[in-house]
Amino acid sequence: MESICVFAGSSVGSRKEYSDAAVRLGKIIAEKGIHLVYGGGNIGLMRVIADSVLDNGGKVTGVMPKSIVEKEIAHRQITELHIVDTMHQRKALMAELSDAFIALPGGFGTCDELFEVLTWNQLEIIRKPLGLLNVHHYYDHLLTYMDHMVEERFLRKEHRANVIDSEVPETLLQKILQHQPLKAEKWIDRLKMDQI
Secondary structure, eight states: OOEEEEEOOSSOOSOHHHHHHHHHHHHHHHHTTOEEEEOOBSSHHHHHHHHHHHHTTOOEEEEEEHHHHTTTOBOSSSSEEEEESSHHHHHHHHHHHOSOEEEOSOOHHHHHHHHHHHHHHHTTSOOOOEEEEOGGGTTHHHHHHHHHHHHTTSSOHHHHHTEEEESSHHHHHHHHHHOOOOOOOSOTTHHHHHHO
């Protein structure tokens, strides 16, 4: 694995554990010689992960829409910054530049990014693993919701199983490096749909 994209909040959140986990993850990424790709910000957990990789001798590529760069929140000390026109282009370029994805705690933007990657994997547009760093049980409710999707037959269990999670940065990265995605037909009830 040459590069990994980390989705992260533009806030550091309410707990020190969130920043501590981002620092640890950045250190591990740098030590393994993996290139970090992220949203390019100099605020929140985005900055924490980028600074940690840089502080440990790693390389960091940011991707940010011009409209956000103009608000002066782009990180100017990173290795490379790609400026794009739209959020759609941002997500597409981050996916293109990355071999895998990790979501740190974050808000709507982080959720948007991680669900887009999950959907692209489900549709086999890409085949790249995604993990949730479940710091202080931040993603417990989301994981439970995914289980509910399976129970209610809106999500195949194979696609749910492709969501990797751990509370420990080292464990999560190791799971991602070893991950073999399960494959399943996208449509749960194709026969029933044909009969309607």
